[in-house]
Amino acid sequence: MRSSRARYFELVKVLGFTDFKLRFSTSILGYLWSVLKPLGIFSVLYLVFGRMLRFSDVPHYRDRLLLGIFIWGYFAEASTAGIQSLLGKSHIISKIYFPRSIAVVGASINYLLTFGINLCIVAAFFFIDGVGFSRYALLFPLYVAELYLIVLGISFLLSVAYLRFRDLAEIWTILITAGFYATPILWPIEQIADPRYRKLLYLNPMTFIVEYSRRVLIEGRIADDTGSVRTFLAGNAVIFAVSLLLFVAGFIVFRRVSPRAAEYI
Amino acid sequence: MIEVTDVSKTFALPKERKVTLREHLLGLVLGRGAGIESLRALRGVSFRVHKGEFFSVIGKNGSGKSTLLKILSGIYAPDTGGVKLGGTLSPFLELGIGFNPDLTARENVFLSAAVMGLHRSEIERLYDRIIGFAELERFQEQALKNFSSGMQVRLAFSVAFMVDADILLIDEVLAVGDASFQQKCYDVFRRLKGVGKTIVFVSHSMGDVKQFSDRVMLLHEGRIVSLGDPEKVIHDYQLLTAHEDERRIAMAERARAAAGETFRPPADGKRWGSGGAAVERIVFTDAAGAEKHVFATGDEVRARIDIAVTREGIASPRVTAAIHRSDGIVVMETRSAPLPPAGTGTRSVSLVFPAIELLAGTYYFDVGVAPEDARIEPHDLIKDCGSIRVYQDSGSLHGETAGICALAHEWRAG
Numbered sequence: 001m002r003s004s005r006a007r008y009f010e011l012v013k014v015l016g017f018t019d020f021k022l023r024f025s026t027s028i029l030g031y032l033w034s035v036l037k038p039l040g041i042f043s044v045l046y047l048v049f050g051r052m053l054r055f056s057d058v059p060h061y062r063d064r065l066l067l068g069i070f071i072w073g074y075f076a077e078a079s080t081a082g083i084q085s086l087l088g089k090s091h092i093i094s095k096i097y098f099p100r101s102i103a104v105v106g107a108s109i110n111y112l113l114t115f116g117i118n119l120c121i122v123a124a125f126f127f128i129d130g131v132g133f134s135r136y137a138l139l140f141p142l143y144v145a146e147l148y149l150i151v152l153g154i155s156f157l158l159s160v161a162y163l164r165f166r167d168l169a170e171i172w173t174i175l176i177t178a179g180f181y182a183t184p185i186l187w188p189i190e191q192i193a194d195p196r197y198r199k200l201l202y203l204n205p206m207t208f209i210v211e212y213s214r215r216v217l218i219e220g221r222i223a224d225d226t227g228s229v230r231t232f233l234a235g236n237a238v239i240f241a242v243s244l245l246l247f248v249a250g251f252i253v254f255r256r257v258s259p260r261a262a263e264y265i
Numbered sequence: 266m267i268e269v270t271d272v273s274k275t276f277a278l279p280k281e282r283k284v285t286l287r288e289h290l291l292g293l294v295l296g297r298g299a300g301i302e303s304l305r306a307l308r309g310v311s312f313r314v315h316k317g318e319f320f321s322v323i324g325k326n327g328s329g330k331s332t333l334l335k336i337l338s339g340i341y342a343p344d345t346g347g348v349k350l351g352g353t354l355s356p357f358l359e360l361g362i363g364f365n366p367d368l369t370a371r372e373n374v375f376l377s378a379a380v381m382g383l384h385r386s387e388i389e390r391l392y393d394r395i396i397g398f399a400e401l402e403r404f405q406e407q408a409l410k411n412f413s414s415g416m417q418v419r420l421a422f423s424v425a426f427m428v429d430a431d432i433l434l435i436d437e438v439l440a441v442g443d444a445s446f447q448q449k450c451y452d453v454f455r456r457l458k459g460v461g462k463t464i465v466f467v468s469h470s471m472g473d474v475k476q477f478s479d480r481v482m483l484l485h486e487g488r489i490v491s492l493g494d495p496e497k498v499i500h501d502y503q504l505l506t507a508h509e510d511e512r513r514i515a516m517a518e519r520a521r522a523a524a525g526e527t528f529r530p531p532a533d534g535k536r537w538g539s540g541g542a543a544v545e546r547i548v549f550t551d552a553a554g555a556e557k558h559v560f561a562t563g564d565e566v567r568a569r570i571d572i573a574v575t576r577e578g579i580a581s582p583r584v585t586a587a588i589h590r591s592d593g594i595v596v597m598e599t600r601s602a603p604l605p606p607a608g609t610g611t612r613s614v615s616l617v618f619p620a621i622e623l624l625a626g627t628y629y630f631d632v633g634v635a636p637e638d639a640r641i642e643p644h645d646l647i648k649d650c651g652s653i654r655v656y657q658d659s660g661s662l663h664g665e666t667a668g669i670c671a672l673a674h675e676w677r678a679g
Contacts, residue, residue, distance in 0.1 A: 091362075095359045098382075165289065259342040
């Protein structure tokens with residue numbers, strides 16, 4: 001018999017790929033939807049906000065918007081799927097033992113695949129719009145990893161809670177919508193002129209992820225307007241700590257509560 | 266090897282399940298204590314299953330069997346006590362774990378096998394055998410939702426039996442599939458038993474339990490009541506259910522009597538006759554005359570039948586009784602000699618079986634009053650007028666395991 005770790009890794013893979021397949025297997029355009037959906041949303045938002053509200057004066061607004069939408073889209077979809085992962089796998093959870101975290105990780109892996117495809121589109125847009133590749137772009141995988149930790153942390157915390165409180169799905173949908181407008185995705189963060197309010201925005205970890213990803217990928221710089229890198233480094237430390245903390249907290253709670261998951265179903 | 270030490274499990278069951286936040290909040294405001302019921306599914310259960318043993322767990326519904334299996338398989342965590350497993354374990358608590366109707370047969374095999382712990386390379390190696398065993402070679406690329414339920418079950422079985430674990434937990438899965446497929450599954454059972462797998466089997470089918478088990482454990486209300494030799498434990502189980510049935514039926518009868526209802530008028534089509542005399546009731550008693558509903562094979566059974574003659578001129582009626590099973594197979598029809606002449610009024614006769622030869626099951630009595638001349642239509646005939654339950658007390662038997670009737674017989678050498 002192989003080690004259980006290898007076995008469980010296999011299970012994450014199979015569950016993740018199966019979900020990915022099932023998401024699109026019944027629609028005519030299939031996998032294309034994973035690309036078409038965010039592109040469609042992007043087109044609408046770009047028309048409304050970029051053209052009509054004139055945000056497109058911001059340099060590379062189109063690329064910034066697209067990157068922001070894809071990052072947020074991953075966060076929204078993966079966290080929603082993560083929260084519902086235990087209940088969604090209830091038919092397996094109540095019948096066989098495996099570490100319950102596998103269901104949660106499997107759900108978010110699935111959306112990581114879509115996110116990967118979407119990033120290729122972003123790259124195409126960058127190419128068309130002449131966005132150069134700087135060495136700072138190498139920091140981007142770090143933000144993806146932090147984003148993934150945040151998603152996992154939230155999924156761990158809320159997936160068990162969701163078994164008891166089915167309202168969570170509705171509440172989360174509202175929070176996601178609110179978050180989309182509270183994070184500088186559509187509007188440039190420079191819109192908030194008052195530095196105090198701008199600081200407030202950074203209470204939201206997604207602001208860091210979105211803004212810093214744009215900075216290293218599109219602007220190709222890490223220094224702020226005054227030429228200092230100190231705020232950037234401090235911000236990175238904060239977001240690293242926050243994402244790690246969220247993940248660890250989520251995991252600890254999950255470890256305590258999840259052995260009883262089958263009873264709550 | 267499985268070692269279970271002092272395992273207890275209590276479920277807190279909300280009387281009304283709260284699922285939404287509003288309900289939870291309301292519960293908090295209105296005082297939630299009233300809404301919780303605790304169900305003690307297992308109470309200090311300890312036992313050992315040896316390596317290579319076929320170990321069956323029996324008990325009535327709600328006795329804790331399924332909870333025990335779920336604890337063995339790690340799905341539930343025990344409140345107290347622990348489970349030690351000496352080897353890898355694979356539970357078949359349900360067939361087709363992880364099956365998804367939108368995927369093809371092939372994809373489902375890979376998915377389900379992965380859920381049960383097989384590696385992709387192992388599944389690839391076993392795939393042809395799995396599909397072959399299920400007899401679904403022609404349908405591999407079809408979506409599962411297009412399969413008949415029988416085909417789905419066959420596929421599920423085939424996947425389940427490929428899993429190569431040391432300990433197998435099997436919950437009542439043999440109750441599905443057609444006869445020939447069931448036979449195949451029995452063969453797999455024998456093979457698994459032959460290669461020394463440890464098997465824990467939960468079932469209501471005493472035939473299966475007796476056929477395969479090395480030892481049997483009887484659970485009742487979360488406790489081990491009996492453990493050991495299959496014959497003995499199965500007998501204990503039958504005794505237990507017989508006593509429970511007796512209590513339940515007697516209670517129902519008492520409730521009916523208290524309600525002033527002496528005899529339930531049978532449903533339409535269950536009673537006919539030319540009139541003039543009527544069957545009033547049938548009462549079963551033991552040799553001492555105490556009313557009973559459940560008997561062991563070999564017990565004395567007395568059926569007292571009360572009839573009421575209302576028309577002058579029916580001086581010497583006969584009483585008839587037909588004993589049959591629920592499936593309509595008649596064990597025996599009998600009729601009394603003409604009763605000694607008497608006028609109108611109520612009279613009783615008793616049908617006495619000094620040692621009833623019926624084997625385990627429920628038997629129904631059709632009771633009638635007929636004229637002396639048996640060719641004429643009865644005065645009154647009530648289908649299913651009364652019934653008794655029979656269980657087999659192994660002490661009184663000579664090797665009979667199933668059937669209707671214990672015919673006098675013996676086994677001789679040569």
